Amino acid sequence: MRKGNDLFVQVPAGKPARTSVIRSFMKSRLVPLRLAALPLALVAAFSVAAQTSASPAQLRETVVTANRSEQLLTDALPHTTVIGRDAIERSQAVDLASLLAGEAGFQSVQNGGRGSATSLFLRGSAATQVLVMIDGVPLTKQDTTGTVSLEHIMLDSIERVEIVRGNVSAIYGSGAVGGVIQLFTRKGQGKPAGYAQLEAGSFNTMRAAAGVGGQVGDTRFALGIGGHRTTGISAIDVAQHPGENPDLDGYRNVNVNLSVSHLLAPGQTIGFRAQGTQGRFDTDGGGWGSATDVYKGSSALGNGSLYSHNQITADWRSELTYSQGREKSLYDATLTAYPYDSQATSRSRTLNWTNTVALRGWQLTAGAERQLQSIDTSDSYATTLNTSRDVTALFAGVSGTSGPHALQLNVRNDAVSGMASQTTGYAGYGYQLTPAWKLIATVSSAFNLPPLGYLYDPFSGNPQLQPETARSGEMGLQWAEGTQVMRATLFSTQTDNLMLYDFNTFRFENVTKATNKGLEVSFNGKLSAADVRASLTAQDPVDDSTGAWLPRRARQMASVGINLPWGAWLFGANVAYTGKRPDTALNPMLPAYSVANVTVRYAVSPEIALTGRIDNLFDRQYQTAWGYSQPGIGAYAGIVWNQK
Numbered sequence: 039m040r041k042g043n044d045l046f047v048q049v050p051a052g053k054p055a056r057t058s059v060i061r062s063f064m065k066s067r068l069v070p071l072r073l074a075a076l077p078l079a080l081v082a083a084f085s086v087a088a089q090t091s092a093s094p095a096q097l098r099e100t101v102v103t104a105n106r107s108e109q110l111l112t113d114a115l116p117h118t119t120v121i122g123r124d125a126i127e128r129s130q131a132v133d134l135a136s137l138l139a140g141e142a143g144f145q146s147v148q149n150g151g152r153g154s155a156t157s158l159f160l161r162g163s164a165a166t167q168v169l170v171m172i173d174g175v176p177l178t179k180q181d182t183t184g185t186v187s188l189e190h191i192m193l194d195s196i197e198r199v200e201i202v203r204g205n206v207s208a209i210y211g212s213g214a215v216g217g218v219i220q221l222f223t224r225k226g227q228g229k230p231a232g233y234a235q236l237e238a239g240s241f242n243t244m245r246a247a248a249g250v251g252g253q254v255g256d257t258r259f260a261l262g263i264g265g266h267r268t269t270g271i272s273a274i275d276v277a278q279h280p281g282e283n284p285d286l287d288g289y290r291n292v293n294v295n296l297s298v299s300h301l302l303a304p305g306q307t308i309g310f311r312a313q314g315t316q317g318r319f320d321t322d323g324g325g326w327g328s329a330t331d332v333y334k335g336s337s338a339l340g341n342g343s344l345y346s347h348n349q350i351t352a353d354w355r356s357e358l359t360y361s362q363g364r365e366k367s368l369y370d371a372t373l374t375a376y377p378y379d380s381q382a383t384s385r386s387r388t389l390n391w392t393n394t395v396a397l398r399g400w401q402l403t404a405g406a407e408r409q410l411q412s413i414d415t416s417d418s419y420a421t422t423l424n425t426s427r428d429v430t431a432l433f434a435g436v437s438g439t440s441g442p443h444a445l446q447l448n449v450r451n452d453a454v455s456g457m458a459s460q461t462t463g464y465a466g467y468g469y470q471l472t473p474a475w476k477l478i479a480t481v482s483s484a485f486n487l488p489p490l491g492y493l494y495d496p497f498s499g500n501p502q503l504q505p506e507t508a509r510s511g512e513m514g515l516q517w518a519e520g521t522q523v524m525r526a527t528l529f530s531t532q533t534d535n536l537m538l539y540d541f542n543t544f545r546f547e548n549v550t551k552a553t554n555k556g557l558e559v560s561f562n563g564k565l566s567a568a569d570v571r572a573s574l575t576a577q578d579p580v581d582d583s584t585g586a587w588l589p590r591r592a593r594q595m596a597s598v599g600i601n602l603p604w605g606a607w608l609f610g611a612n613v614a615y616t617g618k619r620p621d622t623a624l625n626p627m628l629p630a631y632s633v634a635n636v637t638v639r640y641a642v643s644p645e646i647a648l649t650g651r652i653d654n655l656f657d658r659q660y661q662t663a664w665g666y667s668q669p670g671i672g673a674y675a676g677i678v679w680n681q682k
Contacts (some may be wrong), residue, residue, distance in 0.1 A: 150273025163216025
């Protein structure tokens with residue numbers, strides 16, 4: 039049974055030389071001030087090269103995830119990134135993990151090709167410590183993996199992605215130690231219009247998507263469906279797992295999205311949203327099988343919500359949302375040397391009431407949330423788990439500006455059945471040095487609940503497991519002018535009661551503390567005619583009790599992506615670098631790697647475009663998890679129609 043890709047297994051630090059940046063982090067529990075010169079230099083370099091003009095619309099890009107209310111991206115105190123629909127289409131990324139691979143602080147770990155188990159690390163935080171949301175609805179998974187199956191979330195129906203880095207539990211509750219990834223699905227607006235896409239390429243890959251959306255009278259709607267299939271690759275490395283079956287690991291995916299809203303009166307809107315995806319995959323046993331074994335599985339994710347948005351007064355907005363989320367996972371290893379099958383169904387039902395009051399340039403936010411979480415499992419050994427818990431939360435916040443000063447304060451209390459309540463806080467301060475430059479400092483606390491499977495699984499559960507708690511501090515410098523935004527952030531997070539699977543007791547334990555300190559730099563904007571996204575991360579994730587390097591977390595990551603228009607053509611290229619990192623205590627150090635992808639798009643007409651891309655252009659052989667190879671070079675071509 040899969041335990042996830044991000045176990046906190048203690049790994050000897052070894053003797054590899056560290057960079058001077060990392061050495062400086064280790065000399066003190068506080069981030070040394072002398073490191074401030076590095077982000078300053080990086081930001082200055084970009085600012086000199088990036089002078090340009092921009093339209094008012096470009097200058098006023100908004101976000102909602104950073105503090106639960108709409109604000110300008112450049113006003114957000116947490117380090118926030120937005121990836122809009124245009125950027126998604128330019129990237130030609132297929133799934134969420136591929137899209138985020140080049141963003142600051144992210145690292146992807148995948149057991150093979152498309153559809154295989156995937157974990158996303160953010161600032162060294164494991165997948166269980168990064169909250170994923172769809173249209174404001176938190177996704178939770180309560181089995182022994184504890185991680186939402188991000189590998190099955192395709193981008194066909196996604197309109198926008200917002201990434202908030204850092205500890206924001208005081209805003210969203212459990213699981214937001216490393217940050218929040220919020221997906222917004224397509225919403226209909228304007229004249230009804232359709233879209234369609236078809237793509238084919240390497241590894242017998244086919245992908246198609248179609249949909250329609252718009253507004254009729256006071257009703258807005260959007261409907262989309264997509265599908266993806268591939269015969270895939272043989273991900274298992276037979277040199278590392280010589281007994282395994284080197285067969286192709288195929289993948290099939292179907293996803294749907296539906297959104298309907300109606301304006302009852304000015305400022306009064308009711309609506310319904312639903313999103314679902316199902317992935318069916320072939321996988322490998324990870325060294326426990328034979329050359330004839332066949333492993334299969336599937337995951338079905340679905341969520342729906344009913345909501346009412348009400349402008350009570352000119353200054354008071356109230357939102358009431360009821361949502362349900364579900365993930366059902368099936369694992370079939372009956373055609374193996376050790377026959378086994380299992381199923382797990384995680385559910386969450388959430389009622390959220392959020393109120394926002396505008397008061398003389400300030401935003402006051404307050405609300406309540408109640409969530410019921412449950413897990414239902416069974417397997418071929420006749421072991422079962424059927425349990426649930428409820429979480430009741432109260433939260434409040436204030437944010438705004440006064441002259442050059444910006445302030446954000448949040449507090450939240452979560453009462454969890456069977457556990458002590460958790461109170462978390464966030465305090466952020468920004469000072470506008472010049473119209474373009476802003477200094478930002480934040481402190482925050484967070485917690486992360488054990489998934490129900492960690493507590494009560496018949497084989498590995500530990501009812502005495504305690505929530506993880508974390509404390510974070512950041513200092514950042516932001517430069518924003520025209521379409522360019524640069525952010526450099528020094529961060530430090532310490533996590534207590536870290537949860538991990540203990541191979542000595544064969545169950546989950548609170549056994550250690552972990553600290554990650556680092557520097558993160560990101561840039562997004564236009565340089566001349568080109569759209570540019572770039573990022574750099576240097577970090578030092580360690581087990582405080584041993585000084586060991588936390589597994590599967592690289593100390594250095596970097597990426598550069600460029601899209602250059604040329605008449606009817608659009609050329610794109612992206613290069614991402616991931617440094618060496620330990621896998622587990624039993625496996626060797628994984629080497630560093632770089633992967634380059636290129637894209638091309640030709641506009642046949644204002645509505646029709648031809649697309650092409652090459653993934654892993656130089657056919658690099660690399661692994662993100664020991665024993666599982668990533669796909670080599672692949673070429674794809676397609677056609678896209680967007681009705682105007």
